[in-house]
Amino acid sequence: SYELTQPPSVSVSPGQTASITCSGDKLGDKYACWYQQKPGQSPVLVIFQDNNRPSGIPGRFSGSNSGNTATLTISGTQAMDEADYYCQAWDSSTVVFGGGTKLTVL
């Protein structure tokens, strides 16, 4: 079965750039999405189709996807961005989520 791998944790200082990776076999041939989840809340879509932001998502969130790796980039990271982030892709007609990355802003 298809798998997506994320680092368990990433740390970033306020105002700096955070990068969260998601690896999977030929992931660049698929579309990647990213979700933000804060404690006690439902996930929120922040990036779809590799690099598109839904309305209401700040411009500091961006994405890329090539080869075997998709990357979520948060520029000028703010304290409010501290959360768990999950990548997601489709493998034929099934959905796969990465294991999640805890972003700490300190």
Added chain:
Amino acid sequence: QVHLVHSGAEVKNPGASVKVSCKASGYTFTDYYIHWVRQAPGRGLEWMGWINPNSGGTNYAQKFQGRVTMTRDTSISTAYMELSRLRSDDTAVYYCARVVVGTRAFDYWGQGTLVTVSS
């Protein structure tokens, strides 16, 4: 405004079944697939499957085949997920989420239903 509203928390004994509902509003229910995703305490997101509210067609993750049933009632814009033969490791928050046909992204999520399996 799109809303997906779940039924309330459940406590079940091992071996029992649970049926969670997800009521949609703010859009045409039959135009978007509904997926179910669960999250065990302190763990990541786990996809369970989807239902096409228009046709009733379903696709379940292999892990849950034989134990999960997804249905819908279009007259009340509600999707259901029933999980049988519950075990303690089925304790989780169960989410429904809407998927956009074109982008295939989960654009709206319900608030989730906590299902606790304990004797």
